[in-house]
């Protein structure tokens with residue numbers, strides 16, 4: 001009974017300091033992560049950072065060199081034993097886990113239900129086809145279905161055995177953009193309804209932002225940051241983490257008397273020693289731009305939140321549908337900053353403009369080799 005009580009509070013899935021090397025090269029380094037019931041956690045990062053290997057270790061397709069995998073608080077893989085995928089109540093949706101082409105939709109969904117009585121199996125298959133919106137599709141073959149429908153069959157197949165944990169590796173990558181949005185939303189609502197714990201791999205920030213309750217950002221085999229999408233986007237741990245989500249503008253500054261002096265005014269910098277080099281990082285939508293109407297070059301009035309405006313000239317402007325991207329060459333150092341505005345504006349090259357930073361949205365990082373003083 002004590003065991004059962006402990007398991008109620010244990011996360012559905014836990015990776016504990018999991019590491020894996022291939023031919024002496026570390027692919028996954030001490031990755032620790034939990035996924036709770038009803039939670040979607042996305043492993044996000046560039047190609048080769050170890051996302052798939054981490055997921056495959058969770059699935060049991062791959063075995064870690066060190067660390068443990070637990071489901072409901074019970075070790076399913078540690079240095080004493082290793083349960084295969086079919087022995088650990090996981091549902092798998094991998095890119096290469098396609099439907100069996102020679103089996104009907106119903107037979108595909110029934111695949112994970114072997115060992116159950118035929119009548120039960122039929123009822124479960126019918127139930128899950130209904131849940132994914134494919135009632136009446138049971139006798140069709142995969143090639144008779146659209147990409148989105150096939151994806152939903154794959155989801156039904158993975159869900160039908162009622163796994164404790166769902167593991168998905170780029171599950172929507174085979175679909176074209178419009179369909180992907182639709183299938184993604186449907187899948188998410190089905191998973192939420194089922195209350196499954198989901199660990200999903202993606203290399204697309206946009207997909208992770210839409211799907212995840214928490215994002216685990218990976219780089220070179222390590223998790224460098226975990227948090228809600230809002231948090232990871234707005235409070236990145238470093239420049240690379242920030243750069244993963246959008247273009248960045250980098251503005252150099254120097255610390256003087258606990259403030260960083262930049263062409264855009266002073267930024268409070270309590271923890272840095274004097275003369276340290278600092279990078280202020282601003283996403284394109286966090287720079288304000290106004291046309292410089294005054295002949296005399298008078299600075300526009302700004303709120304304290306915007307800092308001091310700096311002057312530049314439009315290099316080029318493009319309209320991308322939802323927004324305009326304006327590149328500006330700055331007078332003070334010739335650097336080019338990228339600014340986006342959520343409306344159509346296409347100023348001529350050479351147009352004089354003032355830029356100011358939304359200070360509360362900028363990130364300030366010490367340059368490489370600069371120590372933070374506590």
Ligand code: ATP
Nearest residue numbers: 022023027045046047048049050051052053054203
């Ligand atoms: P992608 O998004 O491209 O799939 P990823 O983040 O999922 O990348 P992994 O597939 O986990 O990365 O790979 C991490 C590293 O481990 C890579 O350098 C990869 O080449 C290596 N690797 C993965 N699987 C194997 C394997 N079976 N044998 C040898 N090396 C491997």
